[in-house]
Amino acid sequence: MTVETIAELLATCTRARRAVVVRGGDTLRGMGLPPAPHATVLSTLELNEVVEDAPEDLTIAVQSGVTLRTLATRLAKHGTHVPFDAPRAADATVGGTLAAGWLGPRRHVYGRPRDFVIGSIAVLADGSTVHAGGMVVKNVSGYDMSRLYVGSFGTLAVLVQVNLKTIAAPPAVRMFHLRLPEGTRDRALAQFAFLPVAPSAAFWIAGYHGTVDGEEGDEGRLSVFLEGSESVLQRATRDLRSAMGRAGVPDTRIVDAGARESFERIVDAYTVSLGERSITYRMALFPDEVLAHVDACKALAERFDLRTDAIVDAINGDLLFRVSELDAHAFGAKIEMFDDALHDLEPRAIIVAGNHPHRASLNVWGEPPDGLERMRELKARFDPAGILNPGRFVAGL
């Protein structure tokens, strides 16, 4: 589909009040409520052109259907990158990742994906094509429409092009995998606040066997990802080893070759599901409270006799919490009650993965945000016929 055909399609659907499902690589299909039945599918996958590659400006303009892998490969030639950190980079598209408001673990170093967007072209529901921003890195000219479309889950507009600023890729990377013996987890995680060289990512992981690297100890395992120059990596390695030593964590396995892939497997795990017998929740917390929350979630899941896997982003405070059963039928029998109980405990938990057939009966987006009334008015202004991804986003937006 070209930009022109998308514009025609949307204009037609608005006139006919026909629902449209906007789809990129379909890698985040575990997010959001199910699409309307009989909706027209608008795929952005054919919008796969690099519109303008400007390495001398540290910018690039791509169509929204370009995959994260294609973008990364292109930028790697210039020694640059845009750290989206979204699962399944080979299939995930730039537009889809932005529209879903995806947040990855390295944002504390590099910033959020939205902060790399310097301009955009979007098609509105009435078929008009609108530009925002440009190819310059600083621009205060009216409202920041690009950031408004980002994170709107395709319900305000269809992104067809995004202009991005890029940054130099780190020269070297290193991954650590540490098994945590009894009584070391809390002390080990508390160390990250004090490390002079902040790791690019630090995870506490329990479960996800076979999905991510590293061996599980009595209290799970840590995976720490470092980026920087060789001398910084050496120093950070020393600091990390002595900090872990103080926390009583003995062995440190270092992975240099394949460190990036090992990191990407963890990011992929955020949305790895067991089909109809698992659901993954995501919670945005603070690093100093996240362990207490993961323990509470685990205790709750145990009451329901559900299996659990967890990834804690120790630096940003994100918690990914997957509950599952061996049998889809048994899982289906209890997930709705568990979902209610979990939201009593964590009202803001959102669902990011899992293919439960009765998804619509789960609290997929958690508690609605403040300012909802104004968001509804925005939706009505941008999509008066309600054709863009109807029923999928939070609180009916």
Add this chain to the structure above:
Amino acid sequence: MLHDRLVDALGADAVKTAPEDLRAYAFDAYTEGQLPSAVVLPASTREVSAVVKIARDCGEPIVPRGAGTGLCGGAVPVAGGIVISFARMNRVLAYEPQRRRARVQPGLINLELSRASARDGLFYAPDPSSQRISTIGGNIATNAGGPHCLSYGTTINHVLALEVVDDRGEVFTTDIDRPGYDLTAAFVGSEGTLGLVTAAWVRLMRAPEAVRVWLATFADVDSASDAVSAIIAAGIVPTALEMMDAIATRAVETAFQAGYPTDAGAVLLIEHAGLDDDMNAYESDIARIAREHGANSWRAARTQAERDALWAGRKGAAGAMGRLAPNYYLQDVCVRRSVLPQALHAVERIAREYRLTVANVFHAGDGNLHPLICYDKRDKRQVAAVIESGNEILRMAVDLGGTVSGEHGIGFEKRDAMTAIYTTQDLAAMARVREVFDPQRAFNPEKIFPAGVRCAEVLPVA
């Protein structure tokens, strides 16, 4: 009637209506607008709500105001109305160093937040040159930048959540970590046209372990801008990369004795913050590129005092221009970093054509030009030439694929320039947002959107 209702709600000392009291609020750092009907200084969100409700009842528009340091008429009333000064809402409401965030009122002065968090090794990154007096609320309104936003990003990258009073006087909050539309992004940079920010959670950053500042001198602006383009093209983005031409450097030295050489055609002030381990390699890379592009000299500031002096000079540059002429006009455009040499050439040509003195002191690493045009406002020829040359610089930036404001905003001054970069449809999309939050156009009217364009005209029929 308006006066009495405002006094009832806020108390007499928070309401000004005498013409001599109103006069100061008709100005910002760019222009003089009209006298407002009243100026109020609320002390709380509740009082801001009350003012909005009274203004609505009385049909008065509202013009929010921080410190009035804006450079495009954003905070001056041009259609009368009530000016809401946030000068009394200037407190840090919550400070959480371990979570690296603070909740502040809009009238808090930018630099005070960094000062207050320094004891915990933290700082607030956006650093407009006005940061000693400008407020965080005003910075949010213009998505303010500053020298260090080259690597830290502008204000939008540092705002986590907002508390907003809307056009009905109701309070709602935005939060970038919640699902839903990114209303935080809509409000940051909206120049007070969507609602009134009454509190903000902002991000604090950990102070870097090492900071180095270097000064490179060049024979002329051409070679200095070539060097900047080459540094960026090499993928090197320092924490700050600033340029000053000879006129600016001399004015700064005369005013501050900051340590800049007065015989150079142009200087680059380069700062990098980060880890000790990387600094030497970083310095040799960047110095090599500078030399390859004609740098005559390269020196490092050795002490904190030396660094501070150089930065004080840079941030005081606009003020120092007072020594060159009675008045100056500060333009703000942004171009792609690879065309910096062409853009500066064009500025030089324009200055020559209009027989004006133009000093350049700007955020070179961002491609964000700040030509500073000196003039005497008593001379009519010069005033006309300043306006024309300013417009020509805008056109030049647009022709080079750039934008009409990098960081100062559109305000009243540049609203007609919006059509140079956006189509009617593009502007209509923005107007849809305005219609939702401010259907009556009561918040900061006649700003951002081109004159004579009303919503109904740019808004397609739904």
